[in-house]
Amino acid sequence: MDALGNRFYFIQTYGCQMNESDSERYAGQLEELGYHMTDDKDIADVILLNTCCVRETAEGKTLGKIGELKHLKAHNPELIIAVTGCMAQEWQDKLFDRAPHIDLVIGTHNIHRLVELIKERQRHSDHYMAADMTLPAFHELPAKRFQKFFAWVPIMNGCNKFCTYCIVPYVRGREVSRPIADIVNEIKGIAAEGYKEITLLGQNVNSYGLDLKNGTDFSTLLHAVDDIEGIERVRYMTSHPKDMNVAVIDAIADCHHVVNHMHLPIQSGSDELLRKMNRGYTVEHYMELVAYARKRIPDLVLTTDMIVGFPGETEEMFQDTLELLKRVQYDMAYTFIYSPRTGTPAATMPDQIPQDEKSHRLQRLMEVQNVYSLAKNQAMENHTYDVIVEGPTKNNKDHWFGRTTGNKMIIWENDGTVQIGDTVPVVMDKGQTWVLKGHLVH
Numbered sequence: 479m480d481a482l483g484n485r486f487y488f489i490q491t492y493g494c495q496m497n498e499s500d501s502e503r504y505a506g507q508l509e510e511l512g513y514h515m516t517d518d519k520d521i522a523d524v525i526l527l528n529t530c531c532v533r534e535t536a537e538g539k540t541l542g543k544i545g546e547l548k549h550l551k552a553h554n555p556e557l558i559i560a561v562t563g564c565m566a567q568e569w570q571d572k573l574f575d576r577a578p579h580i581d582l583v584i585g586t587h588n589i590h591r592l593v594e595l596i597k598e599r600q601r602h603s604d605h606y607m608a609a610d611m612t613l614p615a616f617h618e619l620p621a622k623r624f625q626k627f628f629a630w631v632p633i634m635n636g637c638n639k640f641c642t643y644c645i646v647p648y649v650r651g652r653e654v655s656r657p658i659a660d661i662v663n664e665i666k667g668i669a670a671e672g673y674k675e676i677t678l679l680g681q682n683v684n685s686y687g688l689d690l691k692n693g694t695d696f697s698t699l700l701h702a703v704d705d706i707e708g709i710e711r712v713r714y715m716t717s718h719p720k721d722m723n724v725a726v727i728d729a730i731a732d733c734h735h736v737v738n739h740m741h742l743p744i745q746s747g748s749d750e751l752l753r754k755m756n757r758g759y760t761v762e763h764y765m766e767l768v769a770y771a772r773k774r775i776p777d778l779v780l781t782t783d784m785i786v787g788f789p790g791e792t793e794e795m796f797q798d799t800l801e802l803l804k805r806v807q808y809d810m811a812y813t814f815i816y817s818p819r820t821g822t823p824a825a826t827m828p829d830q831i832p833q834d835e836k837s838h839r840l841q842r843l844m845e846v847q848n849v850y851s852l853a854k855n856q857a858m859e860n861h862t863y864d865v866i867v868e869g870p871t872k873n874n875k876d877h878w879f880g881r882t883t884g885n886k887m888i889i890w891e892n893d894g895t896v897q898i899g900d901t902v903p904v905v906m907d908k909g910q911t912w913v914l915k916g917h918l919v920h
Contacts (some may be wrong), residue, residue: 487513488522491863492540493530495715497563498680499630500589501528502583506620507592515622516710520550521774524596529565533817537565541566558599560584560592564649568821570609578605585609586635586650587863618664625865627899628675628711629668633661633699637681639718642756643816644679646839651659652880655687658702670709674866674899677713678703679745683722684801696721697729704733710901711866711883712736720758722767731774733750738775739885742767743783747802748795751788757846762800768806779809779884786843787816787836789827796839800846805849809884817841855886855909862903862919863888869898879899880904890913895920 487508497509500920504526505515512578520524522695525547527750530536544561551557560582561573573579582595595606615635623629633833636651637644663675678699680686696714703712712735719742730736742764746752749760772778803811815836818825831839865880865888878892880902888904896918897904 485513485520485523486516486521487524487526487878488516489526489528490519490543491528491547492536492563492634493528493532495677496632496635497528497530498624498630499679500563500586501526502621502624502630503589503619504528504592505518505622505624507590509597509622510620511593519547522557522567524560525550526560529561529563531563531565531568532819533648540565540872541576542852543740544573544580547862548577548579555603558582558596559772560595562589562592566648567609567611568645571605571607572714574607575603581605583609585611587611587613587615590619592738593712596803601877611651615651616656616660618660623668623671623673626719627673628677629663629666630679631657631676632679634686636679638685639682639720639750639758640756642754642827643819645786645819645822648821650681651769652685653682653685653689653776655689655694656701661699662702662706665706665709666704667704672708672900674709675711676703677715679715682716682718682721683714684723684726688721695725697725700726700729700733704735709735713739713885715741717741719744719764719767722793724770726769727771727774737883737885738777739779739781739883740771740775741781741783742771744806745783745785745801746788746791747799748791751791751795754790755785755788755824765805774869778882779882779886780806781810781812781885782806782808782809784813784847785816786839787831789816789824789831790829791816791831791839796842800843803843803846803850807854808847809854809886810851811843811847813840813843813847819916852909852911855911855914858886858906858909860907862904862905863916864901865904867896867898867900886914888916890916890918893918 487503491497504677508750511588529540547692556580562584566583574582581599632647636653638649638653640647684696686696863882867880871877876892877889879887881887902917904916904917908915
């Protein structure tokens, strides 16, 4: 609290876009309680760490950050430290044992209880935990948007897939869809505030509506959102190939504002490994989806996730993955080395791959993919694209950037004629593997 009596909060977010969205809803509640956001945790009255536990390395970083806050608590006993998110859901009261200076532990289904718990902590200096996963997954909460022109919109929570390498179903619970009316109302409010772009969020957006059992599905939602005036771009993440279907692809193709970028994680080109991962589809089924999507969306920008070094991955299986890259020719692949996650079936599977072999395979995978990423980007040269201006790059304030509908980032020299949030035409001059360079069209 400063000399004027203002109260401040500091939020640090780890992990996925869903966590980013949750943090905005934590911030919205704190704003309504009279707190103001600060980037300086030294003056904060509430510090909230919204955590991830997808990888154990993420947990280690969070524990280190929690430890760093101990001296602030010693200096200001009234400081409230809250740990929220997936790691909070997994660890629960063990966090108090590990770090007694923590005040609140709030799990993934208890975002709405923040104000209540802060007030309780202020009345009684004690530890408070809220990690009941039987509560409803969605509560309509105020959100303080952290971005200036695009907004996260959660449409569902949880996951029913139980991929053998993934902890998410255990800390996010089962799939629960948010009612379409609530989603549409939030987006209408976002549009009225001047936001141009939204991203529909879910662990698996293609499963949206299946739990409602009333005929609603993700294609229904896309059509409903597409009709909202003022929104220029509708993005979505993340898709799961098992639930991707013709109706969803048709909706993406037919809607005016749904973007031409599809992120469709394949993870491996080996059917045997896909079975061990419990992904629920085959390579050929995936290829049929890709072929139909490219037929219906000729300018499709396709990206994926790949895991190398999954337990039992032989050289032959890895070659299958390289062959898949050559068949599909993605615009980009997000590549990961398999990392055992305690609590998941894959962590105890036999035939774990040595780290040096996993690193070698990752390098080989990237070498193949980079050829296609470069070719796709070079094919964009001398074409004009509408981009939404995001502002200066981190390394050079004279260079600004924006993204195409296909989520390709283009950098240009700023001449002072555009503002953040403007939609402007940019000619793409030079395509490289990772960076695209262009110039504004006047």
